[in-house]
Amino acid sequence: MKRTQYCNDLSEKDVGSSVTLNGWVSRVREFPDTRFIVLRDRTGIVQITVDSSNPCFATADQCKSEFVLEVTGTVQARAEQNKSGAYATGAIEVIPSSIVILNRSKPIPFPVDGTPVTAAEEIRLKYRYLDLRREPVREALRLRHKTISSIYQFLDAEGFISVETPMLTKSTPEGARDYLIPSRTSAGNFYALPQSPQLFKQLLMIANFDKYFQIARCFRDEDLRADRQPDFTQLDIEMSFVDVDDVLELNERLIQHVFKQTLNVDVPLPLPRLSYADALDRFGSDKPDQRFGVEIKNASSLMADSSFAVFRTALEMGGTVRVLTAPAELSRKQIEAFEQVAKQNGAKGLAWTKVAASGLEGGIAKFLSPTESTGLLEVTGAVAGQTLLFGADSKDTALKALGAVRLALRDELKLIAADAPRFHFSWVVDFPLLEWDEDNQRFTFMHHPFTSPSLEDLPKFGTPEMGSMKARAYDLVLNGYEVGGGSIRIHNPEVQEKMFNAIGFTTAEARERFGFFMEALEYGTPPHGGIAWGLDRMVAVMAGVETIRDVIAFPKNAKGVDIMADAPSPVDEKQLSDLHIKLK
Numbered sequence: 001m002k003r004t005q006y007c008n009d010l011s012e013k014d015v016g017s018s019v020t021l022n023g024w025v026s027r028v029r030e031f032p033d034t035r036f037i038v039l040r041d042r043t044g045i046v047q048i049t050v051d052s053s054n055p056c057f058a059t060a061d062q063c064k065s066e067f068v069l070e071v072t073g074t075v076q077a078r079a080e081q082n083k084s085g086a087y088a089t090g091a092i093e094v095i096p097s098s099i100v101i102l103n104r105s106k107p108i109p110f111p112v113d114g115t116p117v118t119a120a121e122e123i124r125l126k127y128r129y130l131d132l133r134r135e136p137v138r139e140a141l142r143l144r145h146k147t148i149s150s151i152y153q154f155l156d157a158e159g160f161i162s163v164e165t166p167m168l169t170k171s172t173p174e175g176a177r178d179y180l181i182p183s184r185t186s187a188g189n190f191y192a193l194p195q196s197p198q199l200f201k202q203l204l205m206i207a208n209f210d211k212y213f214q215i216a217r218c219f220r221d222e223d224l225r226a227d228r229q230p231d232f233t234q235l236d237i238e239m240s241f242v243d244v245d246d247v248l249e250l251n252e253r254l255i256q257h258v259f260k261q262t263l264n265v266d267v268p269l270p271l272p273r274l275s276y277a278d279a280l281d282r283f284g285s286d287k288p289d290q291r292f293g294v295e296i297k298n299a300s301s302l303m304a305d306s307s308f309a310v311f312r313t314a315l316e317m318g319g320t321v322r323v324l325t326a327p328a329e330l331s332r333k334q335i336e337a338f339e340q341v342a343k344q345n346g347a348k349g350l351a352w353t354k355v356a357a358s359g360l361e362g363g364i365a366k367f368l369s370p371t372e373s374t375g376l377l378e379v380t381g382a383v384a385g386q387t388l389l390f391g392a393d394s395k396d397t398a399l400k401a402l403g404a405v406r407l408a409l410r411d412e413l414k415l416i417a418a419d420a421p422r423f424h425f426s427w428v429v430d431f432p433l434l435e436w437d438e439d440n441q442r443f444t445f446m447h448h449p450f451t452s453p454s455l456e457d458l459p460k461f462g463t464p465e466m467g468s469m470k471a472r473a474y475d476l477v478l479n480g481y482e483v484g485g486g487s488i489r490i491h492n493p494e495v496q497e498k499m500f501n502a503i504g505f506t507t508a509e510a511r512e513r514f515g516f517f518m519e520a521l522e523y524g525t526p527p528h529g530g531i532a533w534g535l536d537r538m539v540a541v542m543a544g545v546e547t548i549r550d551v552i553a554f555p556k557n558a559k560g561v562d563i564m565a566d567a568p569s570p571v572d573e574k575q576l577s578d579l580h581i582k583l584k
Contacts, residue, residue, distance in 0.1 A: 008044035008088050014075040015092060021046065022102075024133070025067045026113040028060075035060040039071060039094075040113065042138065046089040048073070048096055059099040066105035066112070072098040121549075126563045128554055140543045140551045143262060147539055148215055150261040151235060154254050160211040160237070165200035167193060167217070172513055177221035179230070182579040193219035196532060198448060199517050201238040202489055205528040206520050212238045215535065227481070227537050227548050230560045237486075238530035244472055244488060247529050248273075248427060251476065251484070255425060263542060265423060275430040284322075284403020286431075289480025291424045292415040296402050299323045299390070302375040308367035310351060314392035322398045325380045326387040326409050329354055334412065338389065341408045347401035351390035355382045364390070407480065423541070426477050433457070433469040434502060442504045447473050449499055451487040452529075461498040476533070483538045486531030493521040 003022045010019065023041035037048040037060060048071055050060040063069065073096035084090030110119035112133040117124070124131040131137055152162070171178045171192035178192035194200075197216050204212045216236045222228065239247060252269050259265040272290075279286050282295045303311040303321045311321050330338070330352075339350035353363035360373045368376070382388060389405060391398035409415060433453045434443040443466065445451065453461075457469040476484030490496045496518065500510035511518060536548040549555035556562050576583065 006043040007039060007041045007046040010046055010075060010089050010092060010094075012077060012091050015077045017075050018072070018097075019075060019094065020070065020072045021094065022070050023068070024105075025063050025065055025069060027065060028063055035063070037063055037069075037071075038113075039069060040133075044088055047093045048099075049076075049093045050096060050099070054096065056096045056099045059101065060096075062101065063099070064105065066108055067101055068103040068105070070098075070100040070102055071096050122557065122563060125549075125555070125557055128564045132553065137550065140539070140545060141553060143543050144535075144539045144551055146262045147258055147535070147542065150258045151213075151215070151254065153261075154257045155211075155213050155237070158211070158250065160213045161209055162214055163204060163209065163212050164214060165194070165197040165204075165216065169194050169200075170516075172199070179219045179221050182581055184578050184580075187580040195220050196234065197236050198450060199514075201236060201530060202450065202525075202528065203517070203520055205238055205240045205489075206523065206525050208240075208526075210240045212236075212530075216532075224556070224558050224560050227534075227540070229536065229548060229552065229556055231556075232548070233535045235484075235533040235535050236530070237532070238528060240526040240528045242488070242527070242529050244429070244474060244529070247486060247488075247531055248474060251531055255476075259423065259542075267423065267425060271425045271427055273427040273429050276428055276432065277430070279428050280399050280403075284399040284401070284406060285480075286428055287475065287477045287480060287482040288403075288426070288428075289407065289410065289424070290426060291420045291479060292410055292417070294325065294327065294406055294409060294415060296322050296324050296391075296399065296406070297379045299376060299379055302372055302379065303392075306367070306372065307369070308351075308364055310349070311390075311392050314394075314398075317394075319393050320395045320398050321390060321392045322402055323376065323380055324389045324391075324402045324406060324409075325382045326389055326413070327415070328387065328413055329385050330387040335387070335389075337412075338405050338408055341404050342391065342401040345401040345404040346397045347391055347393055350401075350405065351392065353388050355384050355386045355388065357384045360388070424479055428475045428477055429473070431471045431473045431475070432467075433471040433473075434467060436467065440504070443467065444503050445499075447471060447485065447487055449503060450489050450496070451499075452490045453495075453499075458495065461502055466502060472529070474531070476531070478538065478541050481537055481541055482534070483541065484531055484533040486529065488527070488529035491521065491525040491527050493518060493525075496521055 002020055004020045007021060007023060021039060023039045026038040026040040026045055029036040033052040035050045035057065037050065038045050039048050050056050071094060073094040075092050076095050078091060078093055108130055109123055109127055110117050112130055114135060117134070168181060168191040171180060171190060176195055178195065181191040181193065183189045183191060196218050197214060201212055214236045216234050217231060218234055219231050221230065224230070252271050256267045256269055259267045276286055279288050284296050299321045300315060304315060306312050314321060335350070335352055342350040351364045353360045353365040355377070360368060360376065365373070376388060380388060389402070391402040432446050433451065435446045437444045452472045454470040454472055460466050460469050471487060473487035474485070475482050490499060497507065497510065536551055539551045540548045543551055545551060554562065554564065
């Protein structure tokens with residue numbers, strides 16, 4: 001099996017050359033005296049032409065879809081009328097002197113030769129090794145490879161060192177459940193699979209590695225959705241002696257490099273920044289899609305004396321009234337669909353009114369005074385033919401609901417213009433350091449417990465103002481998806497202890513969970529910070545696919561099950577006994 005070329009390497013310059021090709025039978029066209037075999041490898045296809053006078057005809061007659069072949073033959077130019085522009089090798093064909101069937105194939109459950117696939121995703125995942133033969137899937141994985149390759153190229157040139165960190169480590173609270181691994185040699189104790197290399201990359205900064213990165217495998221036992229997998233991949237970066245601007249500037253240049261190298265797309269720098277508070281107020285989301293407008297406006301002051309009970313009640317309870325302008329006159333059916341979106345995101349309903357040439361009409365228009373109606377048109381800038389949609393509730397609920405409606409409007413009305421940038425990056429900064437945990441009646445961390453507070457907020461620890469502390473944290477947003485996040489870390493052991501106390505850990509509890517790390521902080525820790533990119537999500541957006549499953553070679557389904565390998569699955573009693581485990 002001495003392949004001389006891949007299929008797509010062949011062209012008219014090879015006419016007259018002897019070649020040996022390996023690949024799969026994509027399809028066979030049968031005529032009385034001729035067999036046309038379309039041979040496929042990872043690069044593309046080429047036609048093998050065998051007429052009845054060829055000694056290979058009998059073998060060609062046995063070939064079926066997805067048989068594995070070795071073909072040796074001579075490249076020949078096709079007759080002018082037979083040339084095809086549909087694929088790269090359409091001007092030539094190979095006349096075989098030898099066809100060897102290396103392996104046969106059963107009939108496959110769905111086509112892999114470019115024919116549209118109608119099989120359910122569960123079937124594709126069960127036969128993922130066949131699905132991976134399809135060109136769109138292979139192309140997504142090639143894009144992933146090119147992305148990772150370009151990351152290595154850039155960071156190596158910047159003086160970064162790639163370091164692998166442990167896969168078996170200590171269970172620590174980082175926001176999701178850990179996957180636990182029982183120890184055979186230490187009865188009753190467990191390792192955990194890492195949710196991220198967070199502590200280890202900080203330890204590498206303490207160890208004076210200065211610039212670290214890793215394409216890291218991470219594991220989180222959490223409910224799944226389209227952009228989540230139980231095991232996933234992130235680009236992990238950490239740097240010493242840096243501040244926020246240093247981290248963002250390096251990552252902007254890395255983004256620019258990756259997109260130019262992989263997609264030949266120019267990303268203009270610097271990337272826009274907006275604060276967490278501004279993102280929520282304007283877009284109802286901390287990961288706003290800014291490829292289109294339609295911003296949320298605050299109508300609370302206008303409605304302070306409203307006769308509309310829904311607005312008045314919300315304001316009396318300390319809430320807010322927000323309004324979103326749909327750039328179209330929505331039908332009743334559309335409004336009802338958007339109302340369902342609002343309800344799914346915590347709202348009790350979705351008030352509305354339409355803008356006509358004479359003013360507001362329909363919906364809640366009858367409850368609005370002339371002053372309120374005029375004020376709404378001024379605040380929103382709405383014009384005739386548009387529809388106003390309202391959220392009246394607590395601030396968090398109203399903004400979340402209208403943020404979801406905004407995205408639903410984007411999809412329903414196709415609001416992203418044809419000439420809009422294909423990719424829109426932005427930074428969201430100035431996050432809160434802490435958020436209130438209603439269930440446990442205490443503060444918890446918004447990002448993770450190693451995030452540095454803003455320096456001016458340090459005196460607020462332990463005071464009534466602690467909830468207003470800002471973090472030196474930042475998220476990277478691409479087309480409405482959070483594709484990265486990071487922060488400047490706490491490097492002072494006293495500040496780290498205050499942070500643990502703020503989220504309800506006693507000193508003893510913090511030492512029990514993070515003792516090795518807290519001790520390390522006491523040995524000359526430099527200021528440091530970093531970021532992690534969700535590599536699966538980033539590549540999925542680059543590839544234009546809906547789910548990260550399409551850019552992972554062997555993904556789990558939406559329930560976290562590997563249908564192909566049948567995992568998770570039971571294990572035998574002997575294995576459980578070795579691990580000192582008994583099942584109830």
